[in-house]
Amino acid sequence: MNVVVLGATSAIAEQVARLHAARGAALLLVGRKPGRLAAVAADLRLRGAARVEVRALELDELAAHAALAAEAEALLGPVDLVVVAQGALGDPAAYAADPAAAAAVLHTNLVAPASLLTAFAARLARRGAGSLVVLGSVAGDRGRGSNFAYGAAKGGLALFAQGLRNRWHRTGLHVLTVKPGFVDTPMTAHVPKNPLFASPERVAAAIVRAADARRDVLYVPWFWRFILLAVRAIPERVFKKLDL
């Protein structure tokens, strides 16, 4: 199996990559920091990966995406699985003084992933095989004051993935939207931990199972499906008064 991991130094993506390495996959890791990519790559090789290639790349640069998709095929051969995991939480407190910061969060979490998905989807669909795994978030299910740019981007990304799923369904291309709840990763390092937090290992195991089963949407851990069902059902009139 040939796997491309975009945002490969994110904690969840790294754990997903480990599970594929243990199955003997060939991997292409893409991320920003060469040192960290090298550390992850060495680990994956020792965990049984058939091959690990790395590319240090600023994934926010849209112009590089088409070439990256082509390069992935040149390096690995036909790509079976693409994991789109890059993201950034952003800080809503800074947006008022710097509106571009809010736009940057939308770019990193929505525009760039959408561009990457488009570039890879076209190639996978042509072959009529393979899976795209998109890391969204439960934050994308309802707009909240505490992370409105991040939530909007993840919500938009989920909708984009849904559209891709619909468009390419007949070709055999599979698209999985993952909606993790709180995960104990560097992104949430500043948040006090509570029992709702899941480990990246647990989330990654669920993602791999869901991708194997060609599911459409995965809430992980599973209880978030029901939490979000409730959260979405609260009328806006009430919801806007809640300090969330």
Next chain:
Amino acid sequence: MAPVESWGRIRAEGAARPLWWRDDPLPEVEGTMLPFGRGRSYGDACLDQGGTLLLTRGLSRFISFDEATGLLACEGGVTLGEILARFAPLGFFPTVVPGTKHVTVGGAIANDIHGKNHHRAGTFGAHVTRLELLRSDGSRRVCSPAEHPELFAATVGGLGLTGLVTWAELRLKRIPSAFIRWETVPFENVDAFFELSARSDTTHEYTVAWIDCLARGDRLGRGLFYRGNHAEAPFRAGRRRRPVTVPFDLPDAVLNRLTVKAFNALYRWRNRGAGERLVHYEPFFFPLDGVERWNRIYGRSGLMQFQCVLPFDRGLGGVRGVLDAIARSGQGSFLAVLKTFGGLPSPGLLSFPRPGVTVALDFPRRGERTLALFRELEGLVLEQGGALYPAKDLVMSPRMFRAAYPRAPELERLRDPRFESTFWRRVTAAEERP
């Protein structure tokens, strides 16, 4: 997510900062800090109450492996279970493994752990070839028996106090298969144990005994002797059993003298005729790992483990005294472990293993009654010139610590000034408890 607590269920009070990358600097924190791996230390040696715990779980990458020499470099948060899962199928095994595979490499070094093969292989630290230490002043030092040997000796068995072990290099040994030829021999009392142990240490790589902690008189120390060698034939790994989890804290009433007595009798009866078996390494080395979070059977109040080593040169009286005090108290739970340590010196300043016999068993933590027993046991160990195991300890007195670890002042000198543990503050305190 499970709360940060020690295996004896002491909850961490203070901050916790997860670490993710070995080349990152230490987080900037107020006050003191201490590395925390998977929380398999029982007492307070892994806690820094009021300070910050550096959670090493994210430092879990393999770095390099040389098949010719068996040298594995990995980050400090990698567990022995992860090493086993990957390298045992390739024919390599950590030279020393403790009773649980859920310990990190950093934790194994910090406590200089021992295994069932101590009589042959010595401690874990004896097979660590190099490690990198990140200190609070931002410096990084690669330590080995040759480079910074003093700091290396202080870090092995140094209870995490010399800095953060970002990565370490260990020597794995070759194994012919993932299977163990496991023999069980019942014995009637302490004297029989020593006889069996002395004989088995020459024929078997792994030896340990489980004893009935309630048996008294002529049967004091009766139990089952386990001995094993790696099986030669290349057996294929069978299906792994999925561990069951203790889903919640059991009520305190579940553990009492009657249930413990019944368990010990049943356990002995069920295993006495076992003879020689061929088993996967997991049940042989890690019998309790088959029950995840087994510490919950002690309820919310948790458990205390008593582990001491008593030197051989004082004869068997000391062991008998300790076992008798335990049996008399009736507080011991389930099975106690008895194992002889060999004469191989540990490389660490503060290593626990030393020639003699080690006794380990759990007690439910039940306030003053339990503390009184621990004080009595400590007195017996002190009298015998023995030592208590910091990784298991919650109540050792400064006096006991000074007697058992005369080189502690050397560690204090090499300790990172910002690294501290609740254990360390307790055992180095000037005043004695009343």
